[in-house]
Amino acid sequence: MNNTIDTSEKKIRSLLEKVTDPEIPVLSILDLGLVREINVSDSETEVIITPTYSGCPAMDVIRMNIQTTLLSHGYKNIKVTQALSPAWTTDWMSEEGKRKLKEYGIAPPNPRQQVCNQKLFEAAEAVQCPRCDSYHTHRVSEFGSTSCKALYFCDHCKEPFDYFKSH
Amino acid sequence: MNALINYTLHLADNSLILGQRNSEWCGHGPVLEQDIAITNISLDLIGQARNFYQYASSLINQRGKPLNNPASEDSLAYLRTEREFKNCLLTEQPNGDWGQTVLRQFFFSQYQYLLFQQLQNSKDEQIAAIAVKSLKEVSYHLRWSSEWVIRLGDGTEESHRRTLKAIDELWMYSGELFQPASYELLILNEGIASDLDLLKPKWEEKVKEIFSEANLPVPENVFIQTGGKEGRHTEQLGYILAELQFMQRTYPGNEW
Incomplete structure (x- = not known):
């Protein structure tokens, strides 16, 4: 070399x-x-x-x-x-990365819940709107434009947005 | 070794065939969000299949194949015949209407959820790694399909009627998910394959729970169709493979 x-x-x-x-x-x-x-x-x-x-x-x-x-x-x-193992998780995303995501208009992933079973997984997650910071949002679809995102809608500023799923 | 290869191919084929089926909805979903949802699920399933095929091909090549014609994820997906595919009959069944597609997905995702939970502890490291990875994705598929079964079963008169029809069409294929194939039994004691006897009651319990919320009856005493895992398929698989394999069969070695 x-x-x-x-x-x-x-x-x-x-x-x-x-x-x-x-x-x-x-x-x-x-x-x-x-x-x-x-x-x-x-x-x-x-x-x-x-x-x-x-x-x-x-x-x-x-x-x-x-x-x-x-x-x-x-x-x-x-x-x-x-390498597949250990499996990737959004907890490995840097704080800098989360900040850039939000600036870009995508809600960054919430920290992954540690006590996770099927029931808890099914419970709705509070996702913050990347534009107006309101938590008054709802999920439109589990799946979005790419595997890693879900579609959300902000009931406060009325804008749709992508959420990078906590995974 | 042969049993492990066959088992890995079985897991791969399940994901590939259902992924291919679901992808038929691309551009035809009832609304845009659900079109995107079902094709996202396809993508996850095909991704799982790729991981399993890559592993199976490495095992096949270790076993000793001519060096000028090694197995690959592509050769396994595109160049095997119907009798060589080991997917469960459920995964090859036609999409039918939206109700039939989501019910098929619910049966399968509930099975995969329980299966991968067990396979996380498989003595085979690569199978365990793929299971951990896939389980995260399957959790979404399960949540999505459960919600849809409830929405349609407990929806309008028409959606209820159509879901009943879907149960009629698909229930007879659900039992095969829990019937171990010959190769599965061979590696069960080595702690590689999962024990389907343990999964079955958990699957039934969950289906009962969702069905009761959806106002749907759980069928009893239905004759169970089997054979897919051993390569004996319904007529449906031939049509799927004809479409899936057409390019590679017509233009061998063709690359995108």
Whole structure:
């Protein structure tokens, strides 16, 4: 590997900061908590990522963007590995990420409830409107424009909005 | 090893076939939000299927296949024949009306919810990892489909009548979910597959609960259709595969 390339984890992280979610371009994959591990050896740079939802089509694009970003900075033999366990949770999203989401108009995920069973899961969750901060909102649909979002409506400012599901 | 491969394929096929069925609603849902909902569920199911197929193909290739023709998630989905598919008959049944689609989803999601809860503790690490991941998604499918069964069952005279008809159409396929296949029994004692005998009463209890809220009767003494898990399917599967596999069969190795 070229000696002038900084192979520290810190440097690689700063490059991955530029890889964003193609469906929510304000969030980097670090904000989302998708990067689990970075392993650098003399012969290889490995980035271990975990998918958000099993069928999320953004994952293939993200995988490719990690490759091209690192390649364009001179890294060679890049391996992007997918790890399913432990399963991704919105609790891994950074505070910075949640702030950016809200600014972008998507309600950030609530912290995940620790005592979770089917009954509690079915209980309605209070979701704050990202525009007017009111909790006077209701769910329109469990599912939204992407796997990770649900559709909500604000009964206060009368605007519909996306909620990044707590997962 | 063979039993584990077959079991993994069974889990994959269940998700793929129901995912494919649900996707037929794309652009035809009763309202926009529900069109999006059912296709989101499709996406989750196809994602689960991909994870299981990827695992199955790695197992098949470990077992020893010619190097120039290794198994892949694509070859398993697109190049197997009807008799090689191990999905339950329930998943291949036609969409019918919206009531039939949501009832089929409710039966299946309730089953998957209980199944993945058990498989989280499977001795097979990869199956356990996929189960943990999928369980989160299935929780949404279950909540959504339960709400719909109640809404339609306890809705108008027409929605009630149609839901009764859906029960008539689908109940006979629900029992197979809990009938272990030969390959399943082989790995049950190793702690890899889940014990379906334990799931069945829990499934029935939950269905009873939702049905009673929906004003729907729970059928009794219905003859149970089986065979899908061993590759003996209803006529429906052939049509699904014809559509699903058409591109790869006609243009082998074609890429998007």
